Amino acid sequence: MKPQPASxxxxxRQAINDIEVxxxxxxxxxxxxxxxxxxxxxxxxxxxxxxxxxxxxxQAALNAAVRETQEEAGIRIEPAGLRHIAHWxxxxxxxxxxxxxxxxxxxxxxxxxxxxxxxxxxxxxxTPRSALHASQSGEIKLPxxxxxxxxSIAQFRDIQTLHSAxxxxxxxxxxxxxxxxxxxxxxR
Numbered sequence: 001m002k003p004q005p006a007s008x009x010x011x012x013r014q015a016i017n018d019i020e021v022x023x024x025x026x027x028x029x030x031x032x033x034x035x036x037x038x039x040x041x042x043x044x045x046x047x048x049x050x051x052x053x054x055x056x057x058x059q060a061a062l063n064a065a066v067r068e069t070q071e072e073a074g075i076r077i078e079p080a081g082l083r084h085i086a087h088w089x090x091x092x093x094x095x096x097x098x099x100x101x102x103x104x105x106x107x108x109x110x111x112x113x114x115x116x117x118x119x120x121x122x123x124x125x126x127t128p129r130s131a132l133h134a135s136q137s138g139e140i141k142l143p144x145x146x147x148x149x150x151x152s153i154a155q156f157r158d159i160q161t162l163h164s165a166x167x168x169x170x171x172x173x174x175x176x177x178x179x180x181x182x183x184x185x186x187x188r
Contacts, residue, residue: 008041074114
């Protein structure tokens with residue numbers, strides 16, 4: 001089964017002496033990642049695709065990231081403020097597979113979160129270390145891509161340092177050399 005293209009946004013804001021990420025609780029009624037805390041995101045829709053040829057999926061992923069963040073959390077973000085940081089493909093054998101683009105978005109001002117109460121039923125702001133600890137203790141459930149992303153940013157305490165460091169890192173691709181990651185179409 002070919003994975004469906006998807007997109008997600010790791011929204012980060014500055015807290016006192018630390019950074020916090022936005023996590024959303026998926027409804028237990030959903031088939032994929034039900035009852036798990038995730039970043040805003042979802043499937044890339046046909047309407048997300050532009051007309052250009054090579055950058056089509058990358059641009060669609062940016063468009064989907066913006067749209068899904070608005071739909072799931074009520075937050076308007078600009079695609080120009082997003083940085084591509086990872087790409088995850090669900091391994092073969094799962095009932096649903098996704099080829100997901102991960103973007104980092106820095107929030108420099110306060111935003112109101114409004115979850116849709118259908119797909120998303122709650123939200124929280126947590127430091128990456130706090131979320132990892134809560135997952136390890138069984139307080140919350142995080143899917144593997146979310147866990148790995150939180151691990152990759154847990155050492156940062158301010159958004160400027162995080163942003164600078166992320167700009168220097170290569171995009172994390174799982175699995176490595178995935179045929180579902182069209183890296184030749186990426187703009188960084």
